[in-house]
Amino acid sequence: MKTHSVTHLLTLLEQHSIADEEQRKQLADETSNAPWLAFLQTLAAWIAALFVTFAVAGVSGLTKQGSSVIGMVLIGAALWLFWAQRSSLFAKQMALGLSLAGQLLLLYERFAQGTPSLMQGALVAALLAAWPHTSGLHRVVCMVLAFWFACYRSLVLSSPGLLIVVLMTLAAALWLTRRHWSLWSRATYMAALAHAATFLALALLLWRNSQMWSFMRFLAPDVLRDSSYLAYAGGAALLWLACAVWLTRSLVFVQRLWLLGAALVLAMIGFKATPSLLLCLTLALVTFYACQRAWCALSMLCACVLLGLFYYSLHQTLLFKSLSLGAAGCALMVFGWQVRRWKLQG
Amino acid sequence: MQWPLAHIHHILRWAESGLLRAQQVQKLATLAPLEPSRADWLAVGERLCLWGGALLLALAVVFFFAYNWADLHHFAKLAVGAAALLACVATAFASQPTGTVWQAALFGAALCTGALLALIGQIYQTGADIWELFAAWSALMLPFVLLARAWPAWLLCVCISNVCLMRLWHVEGLLHSAATSLALILALNSAWWLLAARCKAWMLVQPSPTVERVAGAFALVAVTCGAAIGMWEAEDFVVYVPLFLAMAGGALWWYRSLRLDVVMLGVVACCAVTVGGSLLSRILFDGREWVFGMFLMAAYVLVASGVSLSWLRDLYRQQHQEVRA
Numbered sequence: 001m002k003t004h005s006v007t008h009l010l011t012l013l014e015q016h017s018i019a020d021e022e023q024r025k026q027l028a029d030e031t032s033n034a035p036w037l038a039f040l041q042t043l044a045a046w047i048a049a050l051f052v053t054f055a056v057a058g059v060s061g062l063t064k065q066g067s068s069v070i071g072m073v074l075i076g077a078a079l080w081l082f083w084a085q086r087s088s089l090f091a092k093q094m095a096l097g098l099s100l101a102g103q104l105l106l107l108y109e110r111f112a113q114g115t116p117s118l119m120q121g122a123l124v125a126a127l128l129a130a131w132p133h134t135s136g137l138h139r140v141v142c143m144v145l146a147f148w149f150a151c152y153r154s155l156v157l158s159s160p161g162l163l164i165v166v167l168m169t170l171a172a173a174l175w176l177t178r179r180h181w182s183l184w185s186r187a188t189y190m191a192a193l194a195h196a197a198t199f200l201a202l203a204l205l206l207w208r209n210s211q212m213w214s215f216m217r218f219l220a221p222d223v224l225r226d227s228s229y230l231a232y233a234g235g236a237a238l239l240w241l242a243c244a245v246w247l248t249r250s251l252v253f254v255q256r257l258w259l260l261g262a263a264l265v266l267a268m269i270g271f272k273a274t275p276s277l278l279l280c281l282t283l284a285l286v287t288f289y290a291c292q293r294a295w296c297a298l299s300m301l302c303a304c305v306l307l308g309l310f311y312y313s314l315h316q317t318l319l320f321k322s323l324s325l326g327a328a329g330c331a332l333m334v335f336g337w338q339v340r341r342w343k344l345q346g
Numbered sequence: 347m348q349w350p351l352a353h354i355h356h357i358l359r360w361a362e363s364g365l366l367r368a369q370q371v372q373k374l375a376t377l378a379p380l381e382p383s384r385a386d387w388l389a390v391g392e393r394l395c396l397w398g399g400a401l402l403l404a405l406a407v408v409f410f411f412a413y414n415w416a417d418l419h420h421f422a423k424l425a426v427g428a429a430a431l432l433a434c435v436a437t438a439f440a441s442q443p444t445g446t447v448w449q450a451a452l453f454g455a456a457l458c459t460g461a462l463l464a465l466i467g468q469i470y471q472t473g474a475d476i477w478e479l480f481a482a483w484s485a486l487m488l489p490f491v492l493l494a495r496a497w498p499a500w501l502l503c504v505c506i507s508n509v510c511l512m513r514l515w516h517v518e519g520l521l522h523s524a525a526t527s528l529a530l531i532l533a534l535n536s537a538w539w540l541l542a543a544r545c546k547a548w549m550l551v552q553p554s555p556t557v558e559r560v561a562g563a564f565a566l567v568a569v570t571c572g573a574a575i576g577m578w579e580a581e582d583f584v585v586y587v588p589l590f591l592a593m594a595g596g597a598l599w600w601y602r603s604l605r606l607d608v609v610m611l612g613v614v615a616c617c618a619v620t621v622g623g624s625l626l627s628r629i630l631f632d633g634r635e636w637v638f639g640m641f642l643m644a645a646y647v648l649v650a651s652g653v654s655l656s657w658l659r660d661l662y663r664q665q666h667q668e669v670r671a
Contacts, residue, residue, distance in 0.1 A: 030365055041651070048651070051641070179375075318413035325409060
């Protein structure tokens, strides 16, 4: 038996008389949810929701109020399914699809009408996220929608950098305190909030650094702005340093000095050259601390993508980028050598 | 005692779902702190710093050459490519065979081979199509891949050979039709799939299902695209429909009965739902009112995905139990 397997953990629970047979069976069942299954579930639900929305949109003579009523009926059906069949994955999948279709229909034809309609959408999504007896995945999806609708006009289009820093700070704070709030009675909502903030922050990070963002900013400079670059870079560096200070709080003085020194050097390079990479590294560290391996791996993957996009960034010359990367690489190598020494010393 | 990271994740997740009570979690925390140990931090810190540092330094060199590229002489450019390739090979031969450094260095050599070929093509304007570059690259990297015996190197080879066929698709007059191009992609990935499934022992030092899964997914996606189009036309692509049934059926039998692999079964299920959706849309939309069809399609996607996901979760649970047993 592998020492990191669930079976080993369940055996430990048995040996220390922490959980009885019935509870161990429940725990083993709960473990049977792979992240990629949740991804497939969400994807299928979105496709079904889009089919429903297009179908309702195509009904001739249907008014805006009519589509809203259908949307509310679908949301009601979804909530009933969640409540009545809470242990069935099939019912949860149906309910997720119906809920998404209902929310899309409520917003249908209103999206272009401006901020008030989007705030209504955000309110509905937030209410659904807070509704008891739904699934964790549904809560995460609703929270993502609520964030998105609430911030679309105010932040996503005008200062995505600031929004990314806010979301990253929220995600970092939640993951760093995971072992405290996981004991709360409402921990499932906190977990959904942490997942939603992490997902949106990473997605916005990629979007803000992509070529599409630059191209769209070129096409519509009045709509798409990023007026707060200083806040973005400064926020990223501060968040990185704050997390480093928090994570090293229990170390001895010399080691802490080394680590904070290395963090400061990286913060200075990242502040000037690529704050996005600094944010990705921050997220990777805090998710590692929270033992969220999937998010940690995704953050590292995102960092690799950002390094590729960095080549095409128009903010600095290739020479400056080369020097920044070289300096950061040297700092990491020196620090890695020091870590290796500590490892050998035990 | 120290908790492995996976255990801490499970304990906290169970607590968040309300399956473990606060007292139980606190009791577990008294056995060992519920956070990564010093050894975990040192291990990840060392890996992150050394690999990350090497990557950033390599990129710094690439960016620097890109900055000065126009001013460099042809021979200097070729010398850079050749030096990188030689450095990788030298590092591999200076390290312990089949170790991590050996594998990483040979993977780097496989990458450098492509860079050198691209460089030669750029300098001497050989007139070769881009698919020929990728074909030469996938052939010339094979010695390094065979020596490395690591899944990233094999995966690179699989991907480059696929890019070669994708580029070939765009060359006018070379292939008869899109169906022929798809057949080539299907044949290539099926060959990789069979090779990875049957010859894993000599392909890899450490067993990993990645190459088999990726090649299998590519082959299944290719045959699924053919079958989904074949549902709508009765000429070139119709042959893909029975081919899809045979391949999906074979994969289902292999990964369900002989060797349980839920990821591959997930790919098969996705492909089956896609082809089923194509068939249903042919029945519903072919010259008929589309609004009702859209509702039925939505219902189909929800029901089919719900059934597939429930089945996959049961299998996932079964796979875990088999591992436990």
